[in-house]
Amino acid sequence: MNVVNVGYRSVNCYAVETGAGYLLIDVGMPGTYGEFSVALRSKSVPLAEIRLLVVTHFHPDHCGIAQKVKEAGVVLLLGDVQAPRLAEANRWLAKFPGYAPISPDGNVIVPAGSRAAWKSATGVGGVLLHTPGHSDDSVSVVVDGLGAFVGDLRPPEAYAGEAARSAAESWEKIGAAGARTVYPAHGPVFGI
Numbered sequence: 001m002n003v004v005n006v007g008y009r010s011v012n013c014y015a016v017e018t019g020a021g022y023l024l025i026d027v028g029m030p031g032t033y034g035e036f037s038v039a040l041r042s043k044s045v046p047l048a049e050i051r052l053l054v055v056t057h058f059h060p061d062h063c064g065i066a067q068k069v070k071e072a073g074v075v076l077l078l079g080d081v082q083a084p085r086l087a088e089a090n091r092w093l094a095k096f097p098g099y100a101p102i103s104p105d106g107n108v109i110v111p112a113g114s115r116a117a118w119k120s121a122t123g124v125g126g127v128l129l130h131t132p133g134h135s136d137d138s139v140s141v142v143v144d145g146l147g148a149f150v151g152d153l154r155p156p157e158a159y160a161g162e163a164a165r166s167a168a169e170s171w172e173k174i175g176a177a178g179a180r181t182v183y184p185a186h187g188p189v190f191g192i
């Protein structure tokens, strides 16, 4: 399986080639749809071949143009831990100029931790995990044979108190799911 970084500005957006279209992980800030389109073209990833979008969490630099991407025909896949937080996220994100609220309609909801549900939704082996630490709505995606897409989750040492404990548990889950390579939303790929 191949992965292409179609990110722009300081955000990594990963397009995972699944054999039946791309799975996209994260998109950029509100108002950057034009830049996103340019990034896709420069990396030869046709928008029409992107089937699914996962946003690792509801921060503007990761889900800012999710609704625009949905309107272009991509299905948004949310973890069951994210879906109930969508309305609140839309309210908070409304302050960012150009933000289009993410519609609750037409999304595919996948239970965190279920390999079977992930496989049937995406066609690829792996699992979506609830990985709080950076934020309570953070999820990571482990794709078998590739690694973990962790969004903004940083090492436990980067946090204090409850967040540090959450982050430690999140990294344990990621390791237990078999990931050895980490694709962060900012900065270079690294190993665990």
Ligand SMILES: [Zn+2]
Pocket: 057, 059, 134, 152
């Ligand atoms: Zn964030």
